Amino acid sequence: MIKAAVMGYGTIGSGVAEVLDINRTGIKERTGEGIELKYVLDIRDFPGDAIQEKIVHDYTVIANDPEVRIVVETMGGVEPAYTFVKAMLEAGKHVTTSNKALVAEKGAELIALAREKNVNFMFEASVGGGIPVIRTILNALTADEIEEITGILNGTTNYMMTRMSNDGSEFAEVLKDAQEKGYAEKDPTADIEGYDACRKIAILTSLVCGQQVDFHDIHTEGITKVSAADMKYAAQMRRVIKLLASSKKTEEGYAVLVAPFLLSKEHPLYNVNDVFNAVFVHGNVLGDAMFYGSGAGKLPTASAVVADMVDIARHMDGNIPMEWKAEKRTLAEFGKMKHAFFVRTVSDKSAVQRLFGEVEYVDAGIEGEIGFLTSAMTEEAFAIKASELTVRSVIRIGR
């Protein structure tokens, strides 16, 4: 049996223990030896729980035990996860993590350290929960140049957008509902401001371009400004509003952003509802592809972590090369990105026409304002024109 340890016995960490248990037989068949948890690191004790006998409070117990070959990190946050993971890699242990904050910030460094120590650092569960998007990029779409990755990468906000679209509710109301259902945290900032999706698209872009993408460089808008009125217009246009995290290869570099978009029925992400996640990929020879599944949740996320453990168990003897250099990749300038925009304004049609020319108007029966669609233009050009109008809301148009 291959001995493993889990650091952080929260939702995902306990899910990992559960999946190893539920699918013990299949995992043994696929790995030859099987995988057994020897330690669980947590600051808490779990008296009465079968896991209690495996609980340790000091990470060096794990680092110093040569029997432990695979360590799972499911603590979240950069510190102390970073210190612990680094210690495990330095001790020659393979590591898998579900921690997008850690991977987005320290990915290149930890990958390089793993290579140096001839072990593996994997992080399938850090993006898209149970959807095997990282493995697909690294091992499956290897005949392609990936020209676009656009995802619904945050289940909380997708649930909220779905509810607002279906029920006509306002933002504050669905946020409360999401919190009551356990889909949103007490402090929902990371989800609703798009920070979570931002880290995930930074990770995916790093994997596609093979270099460090700094998530601070990514223009990020959340869903907090999306209103029931916006949803009315969307319905009128037969579109839905989704928070997208998008990365496109352009001549000016990778154009990466996180923002709400209006999608038509033809878009592969149009029908991705509730807490589900999905990733749309365009390859230069593959064409369009889409991968859909549970983006969060205890067992789906744990499924991705354990799949990493199986992969590691099959490659116990060495490092599987992964291209993600520390050298920072400069992204395309936000102001130069081109989009078409839907705008709600209280200014009059003559002002709209003077600034944007002949536009398509949308009437959702909301008095005292005008809704219209612009043609495609740079963010810069749009911002200048829009600053001359009194704008109620702006949402970009997805294809």
Added chain:
Amino acid sequence: MIKAAVMGYGTIGSGVAEVLDINRTGIKERTGEGIELKYVLDIRDFPGDAIQEKIVHDYTVIANDPEVRIVVETMGGVEPAYTFVKAMLEAGKHVTTSNKALVAEKGAELIALAREKNVNFMFEASVGGGIPVIRTILNALTADEIEEITGILNGTTNYMMTRMSNDGSEFAEVLKDAQEKGYAEKDPTADIEGYDACRKIAILTSLVCGQQVDFHDIHTEGITKVSAADMKYAAQMRRVIKLLASSKKTEEGYAVLVAPFLLSKEHPLYNVNDVFNAVFVHGNVLGDAMFYGSGAGKLPTASAVVADMVDIARHMDGNIPMEWKAEKRTLAEFGKMKHAFFVRTVSDKSAVQRLFGEVEYVDAGIEGEIGFLTSAMTEEAFAIKASELTVRSVIRIGR
């Protein structure tokens, strides 16, 4: 440079040459050395084409050249592909094929031979074209017990179903249109009778259960009986009709069948239109997932073949174990499978009620007949009851 050969310079074979050329740089980065075509086997000559200098007419030239390490088979059909592929594996060459007929019939044997010779036999392109479904099952969903795989695995019939659904056309009309567009062959039997989808679901089921599934054992219905009137009822029920190839793990064994199904908007395959393919997977811990993309076409299919070549190039020194034993897997009996059915009959309501009890009627404005939905029952029980009615058409209900 790793030397490779392509057997069969048709649509997919020439696509492979094209993809190796278009993405030469990326493929070199991912494989270290790069991959170069040394031979192309075809009975034809291609005077004036740059490929002509690589053309050979005798497969033993390839088998006997120790420099060739990877051989691609894109000829189609069981023979002579089987003889050629066997010779290549016996000569110690890695093989990848896009040929579902070959894999469905000889998969277990060729996998065993590859293992014996310490090389790899891969076939990503044989199912789902550019969608990396086989790699996902073998390498990504390894923490799960896969309980269901249901796919739209044939682009030709999905195009036809989409057209019939959108335009109200009859079967013969859309078949003619599909043939004119090059989506259907002159002899469309393999597609429209479901034989193609049947071989693909046999391959996927073999990979999930690790044993040979005989495609002759799979109950297979095509789309030839689906009519414009059926589509009217579907629209009335807010459902669409799709040809599904489905494999479910049950207590009685794997329940595998190919047949048209009525899907509701909630089904992840509802929105898969035109020539696209998609595969729905349910894992016991992952939950629902779906993978969508181009199921056919020159470049998408070649993308999957070349991804196999890259995988082989990364594992040149040995065999990657793959579980698919020659021992035949007995499937669940068709008669014992449970479905709900939509039925059109010219018999009267009293007969319907006597046989099926209280049912839900559907009115699509077609005179002289009744449409109704049954509750879930075994195929056997349904067949007995239905034999007492004069039935115009029967379509199973997907969830």
